[in-house]
Amino acid sequence: MKSEIIRLRPVVKDYAWGNNMFIPSLLGEKATGQPQAELWMGAHKQGSCLIAETGESLRDFLDRNPYFAGCRADSFPFLFKVLAIEKPLSIQVHPDAEQAKRCFEEGNPNYSDPNPKAEMFYALTDCTLMCGLRKQYTKNEETLAMKEYLERFYPGDPETSAPFRLNIVHLEAGEAVYLKPGILHAYIRGNGIELMNNSDNVIRAGLTSKHIDRNELDRIALKTPYDPALLGSFEDTGGEHFFTEAGFILTVMKDGFFTYDTDNVKILICTEGSATLNGYFRLSKGEVCIIAKGHTLCVETDGTVFCAE
Numbered sequence: 001m002k003s004e005i006i007r008l009r010p011v012v013k014d015y016a017w018g019n020n021m022f023i024p025s026l027l028g029e030k031a032t033g034q035p036q037a038e039l040w041m042g043a044h045k046q047g048s049c050l051i052a053e054t055g056e057s058l059r060d061f062l063d064r065n066p067y068f069a070g071c072r073a074d075s076f077p078f079l080f081k082v083l084a085i086e087k088p089l090s091i092q093v094h095p096d097a098e099q100a101k102r103c104f105e106e107g108n109p110n111y112s113d114p115n116p117k118a119e120m121f122y123a124l125t126d127c128t129l130m131c132g133l134r135k136q137y138t139k140n141e142e143t144l145a146m147k148e149y150l151e152r153f154y155p156g157d158p159e160t161s162a163p164f165r166l167n168i169v170h171l172e173a174g175e176a177v178y179l180k181p182g183i184l185h186a187y188i189r190g191n192g193i194e195l196m197n198n199s200d201n202v203i204r205a206g207l208t209s210k211h212i213d214r215n216e217l218d219r220i221a222l223k224t225p226y227d228p229a230l231l232g233s234f235e236d237t238g239g240e241h242f243f244t245e246a247g248f249i250l251t252v253m254k255d256g257f258f259t260y261d262t263d264n265v266k267i268l269i270c271t272e273g274s275a276t277l278n279g280y281f282r283l284s285k286g287e288v289c290i291i292a293k294g295h296t297l298c299v300e301t302d303g304t305v306f307c308a309e
Contacts, residue, residue: 004292005281006061007052008267013038016209022084022191026271027286039082041267041288041308043073046112046200049288058290069265070293074113074198078248080267080308081194085127088150089187090208091159091166093221094118095201096181104201110216112200118180118246119196120231122306123171124271127190130166132183132226137164146188150207159206162186169228174252176231178244182222195248195308239299239307251307258299264309266291273303 012023018037024030026039040047048059059073066072094117095103104114121129130146146163154160166184169177171192179185186207203217204210233242238260239253251260253275267290268277274284278298283289283305291297299305 003281004295005277006290006292008041008049008058008288008290009052010049010269010288011040011047012036013040013047017085017087017089019084019086019191023082026082035086037084041080041082041269042078042198043076044079044113044198044200045074048073049290068292069290076198077265078267078308079196079198079200080269081196082124082191082269082271083121083187083194084191085187085189087153088189088207090202090204090210090212091130091162091184091186091206092202092204093184093217094179094181094199094203095220099181099220100199100201108216110201110203110211110213113198115197115199115201116181117197117199117201118178118244118248119194120176120178120242120244120246120248120250121171121187122176122193122195122242122250122252123173124191124193125173127171127192128188129169129171129177129185130162130188131169131177131179131185131228132167133222133224134165134167135225139164142168149188154207157206162207167226167228171230176233176242176250177228178231178246179228180245182220183226184217184221193250193306195250197246238297249309251309253299253301253305253307255302255304256300258297258301260297260299260307262309263294265293266297266307266309268299268305268307270301271304271306273301275299275301275303275305 015037018035
């Protein structure tokens, strides 16, 4: 396979908090009635894409062809996701590089890989999340309403009081936030794009039926207030670019012709309409592809394409 562009089949995760319509609609598939929470686009061992043409795991392909991305699968530089949030996610936190490496090597069962996990979240629709400690404990109309909302899904869970401690953030479509390691957070509702380290290390404190380790969470969570400011962006001939201190770049291309020249391996998804890449490769709504390291990207689209690197 010599092309610089390879079509991928992403992985659907059917977590209980997912929406049963958004991801099937994006993929052009019939809804099953079951929740589909996340669409994984990457080479993580717990959810590697497949090569559409051959059915081979992207992990195996990268391990056989490390020149393509400039690395093997375990060193792939990011994990790209679509999230469809019907019910609130757990109160959670992610480790930094030192914590992840040490705890994974020690065999701590909370850590599935040795990678840190910082993440960017871009709203595809209006979204609500909680993130970062407030400057002071706050009981008001908004926080009481959020507590009541959380209790509908998790009655009796002590973490339904989290809105009194955590900032409540409302994002409009097209807005984004960055969560560095150690920031307590929970996604509440909406649909969005997530870009992060190639990691699935999640430490939970509540609002979940999954494993909870409050002691570990307390050990790695930042104890200082955090201002969840919106990420800035800038536009050029390559589209609208969102950068983070962790090195992730999310580029949005809408209705036009874009030329984007960076050396990084990239993964693209078309979320509306269709696009032609580098003059020959057709990408329709819900389709995903990977672009080899070192190649210029030219995109002509009558819809919306997201590029992660």
